[in-house]
Amino acid sequence: MSGAEKRKALDKFCIGDISVDELADEYPDCACERAESPENSPGPVMDEERLRYFLTSTSDIDGKRATQLQKRPFKVKSLKRAFTTGLSVCRLAHASSDELELTASKLHQFQFQKNENAGGVLATLDFSAGLVRAPIDKDAAKGFCVLETPLDQKDDGTFERPSHADIVNSLNGLTDEQKKTTLDLMYNRMVKDGVQTKAEEVADCDLKPFLPNALKNA
Amino acid sequence: MNSILVSEDASSAPTSRYRKKFSWTDDLGEQVLIESTDSDLDWDCLRASNETELERSKSTIDSTDAPDQFHLSVGSDDIASSVTNDKNVRPLHEAGSTSVSTERDLLLAQIRTYEQLANGWDGPDSIAPKVGVVDDALTVLQFWPLALELPEPGLCVDGNIVLEVYDDNGLTNGGIEFIGDHVGIYSVIKDEETILVDRFDALSSTAVLFALAAMHDELS
Numbered sequence: 503m504s505g506a507e508k509r510k511a512l513d514k515f516c517i518g519d520i521s522v523d524e525l526a527d528e529y530p531d532c533a534c535e536r537a538e539s540p541e542n543s544p545g546p547v548m549d550e551e552r553l554r555y556f557l558t559s560t561s562d563i564d565g566k567r568a569t570q571l572q573k574r575p576f577k578v579k580s581l582k583r584a585f586t587t588g589l590s591v592c593r594l595a596h597a598s599s600d601e602l603e604l605t606a607s608k609l610h611q612f613q614f615q616k617n618e619n620a621g622g623v624l625a626t627l628d629f630s631a632g633l634v635r636a637p638i639d640k641d642a643a644k645g646f647c648v649l650e651t652p653l654d655q656k657d658d659g660t661f662e663r664p665s666h667a668d669i670v671n672s673l674n675g676l677t678d679e680q681k682k683t684t685l686d687l688m689y690n691r692m693v694k695d696g697v698q699t700k701a702e703e704v705a706d707c708d709l710k711p712f713l714p715n716a717l718k719n720a
Numbered sequence: 721m722n723s724i725l726v727s728e729d730a731s732s733a734p735t736s737r738y739r740k741k742f743s744w745t746d747d748l749g750e751q752v753l754i755e756s757t758d759s760d761l762d763w764d765c766l767r768a769s770n771e772t773e774l775e776r777s778k779s780t781i782d783s784t785d786a787p788d789q790f791h792l793s794v795g796s797d798d799i800a801s802s803v804t805n806d807k808n809v810r811p812l813h814e815a816g817s818t819s820v821s822t823e824r825d826l827l828l829a830q831i832r833t834y835e836q837l838a839n840g841w842d843g844p845d846s847i848a849p850k851v852g853v854v855d856d857a858l859t860v861l862q863f864w865p866l867a868l869e870l871p872e873p874g875l876c877v878d879g880n881i882v883l884e885v886y887d888d889n890g891l892t893n894g895g896i897e898f899i900g901d902h903v904g905i906y907s908v909i910k911d912e913e914t915i916l917v918d919r920f921d922a923l924s925s926t927a928v929l930f931a932l933a934a935m936h937d938e939l940s
Binding site: 560561577578583587616683 | 830833834837841843845872874876878882886891892895897899903905907911912913918919
């Protein structure tokens with residue numbers, strides 16, 4: 503299958519026409535990592551690239567207890583999107599501070615609408631692409647795939663978020679038990695080898711405007 | 721042999737009118753034995769924090785499958801010899817600790833708030849809690865052993881509810897995920913190794929207790 507066809511599949515994936523499972527079924531072994539790169543996109547994601555996942559205060563948290571907000575912003579369940587619609591990350595080697603702040607502002611805007619007090623960006627988690635691509639255990643051939651998925655194409659052909667990438671599960675047909683332990687194990691790996699930073703302490707962009715009001719006012 | 725006393729110990733149990741024994745072979749091929757010393761199924765062990773939960777428990781759990789005072793054991797040893805007096809494995813509602821009860825009440829209240837979340841609660845791809853998962857999580861939390869750290873509840877983007885367990889270093893030790901149709905998936909993880917993973921019927925108190933006992937044994 504050609505790189506162009508894989509890119510078409512990724513385009514469908516980005517607009518939600520196909521799920522992670524369908525992508526893994528049609529393009530096993532992370533074949534879409536070898537998709538043709540769109541013009542004005544940085545190119546395939548390399549193993550050594552650092553990725554950033556923004557940790558937000560989602561609506562299921564206990565927003566009444568501001569002190570609890572930053573207790574554990576990264577949880578196992580945070581990784582669930584790797585099995586549904588893809589886990590959005592930014593490629594730090596290619597993202598400008600403007601792009602990082604644009605991403606944070608979009609996340610903040612949504613969470614703030616849901617909860618004016620507790621909604622916002624809490625922290626970041628940085629890790630290498632190779633970390634999540636490595637097999638999850640000795641029996642697995644692959645870990646997750648990291649796909650080049652630039653977003654929000656403008657009229658001039660460039661992207662508002664060229665450094666966007668998606669982390670997705672690489673295997674179709676996993677049982678619920680396998681999915682659960684995959685996320686558990688991947689979580690521990692990311693906690694051990696990733697770097698978590700409170701939003702107000704992030705140095706390469708200004709995330710303070712996107713903190714939840716509960717923390718700004720604390 | 722693994723064993724756990726999931727309710728009152730034999731010496732403090734009310735006078736039994738009759739005793740029941742249940743046995744079956746689990747997925748691992750191990751014989752599972754349960755001895756009930758229930759008096760008249762007064763369901764005291766399901767001392768839920770409110771009547772609604774208690775009524776639900778009564779109505780959904782098969783009485784032949786849910787003794788109210790029982791000792792659960794796994795293995796071939798004689799049941800009578802396996803009674804434990806380990807107070808640490810009593811279910812949370814018998815803990816008698818105000819601080820633990822208060823913290824548990826906060827968790828129960830937090831889980832109940834998930835019922836108010838609709839599709840789109842965490843982005844357009846997120847869906848509301850699946851039918852039954854809130855009740856399943858509430859029920860299991862009632863039985864959470866005192867010896868285990870309280871879990872951290874959460875709603876997932878796919879509508880599942882999780883009770884996640886973490887260690888002091890911030891790593892997960894697994895936990896339970898309710899995936900709908902009253903199915904719970906429980907796992908025990910140590911560092912980068914899966915110690916245990918299986919599923920259980922969240923409507924069966926026996927199955928719930930068995931899952932918690934298995935988690936307790938691996939984590940304690």
